Amino acid sequence: MFHVLRFTGKEAYQFLRDVEKIEQTGILCRIPNWWRKRAMECSVEIRLGEKKPAMVGFDSLISMQPQLCVDGEALTKKDVELLLAQTEGLAFLKGKWVEVNHKKLRELLKRMDGMDTSITLREALQMEIGNGKKISADVGALVTNGAWLSKMLRNLRKPSGIRSAAVPKTVHATLRPYQKDGYTWLNYMQKLGFGACLADDMGLGKTLQVLCYLEKMRKSDKGAKTLLVVPASLIGNWQKEAAKFVPDMTIQVIHGKTSAQLAQEFDAGSAFLTITTYGMVSRIQAFQETMWDCVILDEAQAIKNPGTKQTREIKKLQAQMRIAMTGTPIENDLTNLWSLFDFIDHGLLGTSKEFHEFTKGLEENPQGYAKLKSMITPFMLRRVKTDKTVIADLPEKVEMTDFAQLTRKQTILYRKVVSDMEQKVRQMEAEHSISQFAKKGIVLTAIMKLKQICNHPDQYLGQDAYTPSESGKFQLLKEICETIYEKRERVLVFTQFKEIADDLAAYLETVFHAKGYVLHGGTSVAKRTEIVDAFQGEAYVPFIVLSVKAAGTGLNLTKANHVIHFDRWWNPAVENQATDRAFRIGQKKDVIVHKFVSQGTIEEKIDAMLESKKELAENVIGSGSEKWITELSNEELFSLLRLE
The missing domain is CATH 3.40.50.10810 (Tandem AAA-ATPase domain)
Structure with a gap:
């Protein structure tokens, strides 16, 4: 049973101070929470940046307003004078009980008088991790952000x-x-x-x-x-x-x-x-x-x-x-x-x-x-x-064209192939020894060589070093795949050339620091199934290099949410079919599709036609064949192939 006691302010203060000793004798005391939390004690609170500074920037000075507070409520100068005029003990002020301790009050006021009244914005922000001015440690104060600083940080976040x-x-x-x-x-x-x-x-x-x-x-x-x-x-x-x-x-x-x-x-x-x-x-x-x-x-x-x-x-x-x-x-x-x-x-x-x-x-x-x-x-x-x-505002598939610059070696080889082709066509026409069929053969051979050069000079030259610095596309591939690697995500890399697939895979191993797979027309059905199962499994397999034709349909590779078309098929339908290996039911993430284009080359000019002339893309280029190019006049043809 509890007994209610009626005290004067002085008696209550003395009793509350002695509660600990009383409870040690076995008497249980029920006392106000504000005493247990010491909420009635005066303390210094510092508000940083209450008002907007004249100039903003890390070196701008923001206000540093120290205040005496009780339970989070600031005391005015008149409130403090009133407390100092009263006898020590408990006083009822602004609806709260306040402990009146003259010595502590004067000590807090003295600390406040000796404080700086401004601080740089940089120093204020550094206090978050304990760098800069150690205000709270110096004066035993609680530091809070003022109205302007709070709103600014809220807006930035x-x-x-x-x-x-x-x-x-x-x-x-x-x-x-x-x-x-x-x-x-x-x-x-x-x-x-x-x-x-x-x-x-x-x-x-x-x-x-x-x-x-x-x-x-x-x-x-x-x-x-x-x-x-x-x-x-x-x-x-x-x-x-x-x-x-x-x-x-x-x-x-x-x-x-x-x-x-x-x-x-x-x-x-x-x-x-x-x-x-x-x-x-x-x-x-x-x-x-x-x-x-x-x-x-x-x-x-x-x-x-x-x-x-x-x-x-x-x-x-x-x-x-x-x-x-x-x-x-x-x-x-x-x-x-x-x-x-x-x-x-x-x-x-x-x-x-x-x-x-x-x-x-x-x-x-x-x-x-x-x-x-x-x-x-x-x-x-x-x-x-x-x-x-x-994600609610994003398309499910984000497609982008990434432009690679030719290296010096690629530029020299590219120009030589175009020059040789022009010279051969003009010479044979001058001698009346070229048929339309022969011209087609020369043009299509040149286009194939140019595509190879755009990928890597070694593909065209039949060498196997594949030094990354010699190919703009290899450098671009590394930039994108480093980001994919850091996020522990997976990528499908499509190429139309079987001969470069193993070299691309070897290069990607150095980027991902892990092995991936190669899948093309020569891959057996059993091996295909094994690759798909491993890629779709829980163990991290970062990439598969695939040939567009052999892997463009029938595969479910939804563990990948990145697709890179290393070289272009020039047929939107075929490319979309390839992309759909990842972008299909079961895909939990948005799919990012990168289409590589070598700047200034035939690749860029065909890409521009695909983008700007949808009808042409569907009706003419849609067959996936470059044969329509051979029907162009010489000047149109040479203009298309020349390096800008």
């Missing part, structure tokens, strides 16, 4: 809450809702003075979002200069995407000549967007001397190792805005993560030494991972295809 930015009318595309959010987010990041990492999953349109952002910059600032750094294999892809979506944008490519020639071209140029490669940045001094309005890195994992010369040179670039694009944000090796953020938002994760000290304590304190994620999330936008809010 969820861009759909930001007021939507208008897409320029000069952009020839309709953005999907999540792409519009990404474009708006990039504009918001620039406005705040922050660098950004656009880390959307492969196939969600990072390129389009960045091009829209750049087009808005171009329209609003006539004198702006921007730099895009990409792997060499992606130059053609960016050129094509820009021509398609932002045709008014002026572009200059600095690649493919001597450093001296390229330096002169850059100095003489006035393009809004300069595209170059990672290797070229260190060779053109003017890149580092220019103050860029924006520097963008595509496949930004190229700077994941902070110790390499390439990474150090990239980080010397000066820019008002920095954007890193990667479909595989680095999550496992935290040194790589630090290097990425050292580029986009220098100093946010502290120095390399400070970050190393932080990571050393993660094994003992795994909650540090959550703090790190919370800290970087505002600066990294990542949408994945498995997210239902994104």
Whole structure:
């Protein structure tokens, strides 16, 4: 049985302080929760960034407002004076019981008077993982984000809450809702003075979002200069995407000549967007001397190792805005993560030494991972295809044309084959010794040779070294498959040439660090079944290289959600049948289809015809034969085959 006792404030205070001793005698006391939680004690709370600073950026000063609080409620100066005027014990203030301890109150007030009243935004954000100013440790205070800082971080973490930015009318595309959010987010990041990492999953349109952002910059600032750094294999892809979506944008490519020639071209140029490669940045001094309005890195994992010369040179670039694009944000090796953020938002994760000290304590304190994620999330936008809010708006199959650049060796061989064919046709016509049938033979033989050269010079030359650096397509294949490997996903690689299948498989083994399979017309029925069962099983089999004709129908390979057409069949129906090995009932993921095209070659010209003339594609090219090409006049034929 409990007995209710009636106390004065002074008696209650004394009793509550003695509860522990009373309970030790065996008497159970029922007391208010606010006493057990010590909620009536005064404490210092610091609110960071209550109001928007005059200028935004990592070095901007944000307000740091210390307040005396009781159970989360701030006390006014008048409240504090009232408490100091009362005798020690319990006082009822603002509907709460408050402990009046004059000595502690004066000590807290003294601490508050000695505090700074501002802090840089960078220091405020660093406190998330314990770097920067140790405010809470210095004064025993609870630190919380104020109204402006809370809203800003909330917007960055969820861009759909930001007021939507208008897409320029000069952009020839309709953005999907999540792409519009990404474009708006990039504009918001620039406005705040922050660098950004656009880390959307492969196939969600990072390129389009960045091009829209750049087009808005171009329209609003006539004198702006921007730099895009990409792997060499992606130059053609960016050129094509820009021509398609932002045709008014002026572009200059600095690649493919001597450093001296390229330096002169850059100095003489006035393009809004300069595209170059990672290797070229260190060779053109003017890149580092220019103050860029924006520097963008595509496949930004190229700077994941902070110790390499390439990474150090990239980080010397000066820019008002920095954007890193990667479909595989680095999550496992935290040194790589630090290097990425050292580029986009220098100093946010502290120095390399400070970050190393932080990571050393993660094994003992795994909650540090959550703090790190919370800290970087505002600066990294990542949408994945498995997210239902994104996937509901996506087609089930994302098809894209990837442009590979010919290497020097490929270019020389390609031009020689075309020249020899032209010369042979003209000579035989001049001698009246060529029949239509003979001409067809010469043309079709030349086309086959050109296709082989576009794949790899060694395929055409009958050699077996297959050095990756000698083929633009091999380099492009590596770029895409490295991303697939990091995500532990699977890919089908289709080719029409049986002779190159084993060499492609050998090369893919070096990329995936695991064996895959080869399936073509010579594969027995029993072996086919064995390959399909193994690929569809639980053990990780990263790839199969397949011939289009032998594997285009009848196979169920839904464990793959990536399809690469290494060379083109020039028949949409045949290619779609091949793609449908993965894109069929049972497929749980969106399928990403890559169609490789060698830039400036017959492959690109046929691809353009397939895209622009659907009727031609279905009625003429639809047979899957190149025989229609032989019916062209000489000038039409030579124009089609020549390297642009």
